[in-house]
Amino acid sequence: MATPHIKAERGDFADTILMPGDPLRAQYIADTFLSNVRQVNAVRNMLGFTGSYKGRPVSVMGHGMGIPSVSIYAKELITEFGVNTLIRVGSCGAVRDDVRLMDLVIGLGASTESRVNRTRFMGHDLAAIADFGLTQNAVAAASSLDVPVKVGNLFSADLFYTPQSELFELLRRYGVVGVEMEAAGLYGVAAEYGARALTMCTVSDHILRGERLSADERQTGFDQMMEVALESVLLGG
């Protein structure tokens, strides 16, 4: 069975999937954290893998950059491949004074400049929110691993290079925990198709302070986030 973007059989994916934007990061997660791994997708090089974490079947696949891309993969995974739990593990920029490089943030909700949720919600504002149980599990897993987290509102931008530089000061004033490019779309797809979704991000740069992680720091920080995500999956619920 194949969809336009995923060439796999229905049983090829676990019910739970971790999704970074970068397909090579998906491969890294599979190689580093999962056992009995097999590759289940390679269409457009959007690498997908299924394996197990401490005996629990888990898939991991890239979702690309931006709401249109994540929306395609999330929709096909849910409706054609039986995935019911999608956890985005990404990177984000910070704007708040108290959010620092390498911090782990969790998107309880996601604001956006994108119109996709209005398109699917008859022009009204959909509150794009994470699944409550997944959020609880992620917070509990982080706590048991001694990883501090900040939980709050993400902003999913359409434009990485926005001409509205004053936007970031507005987001800081509203307490946004991180700026990324997919969570609001992922939450909208999950709401439309009855799945559960969560986004957690490692802060890779501070937009207002002009700071950025080194490659080594990014690696370590992301490993910690993957452990939190995978341990949260074991908590089920």
Ligand SMILES: O=P(O)(O)O[C@H]1O[C@H](CO)[C@@H](O)[C@H]1O
């Ligand atoms: O690290 P990922 O998951 O790709 O997330 C962030 O990085 C990309 C932009 O560089 C966007 O996809 C944004 O959401």
Ligand SMILES: O=c1cc[nH]c(=O)[nH]1
């Ligand atoms: O989308 C993103 C990701 C990281 N940093 C940003 O500024 N934006």
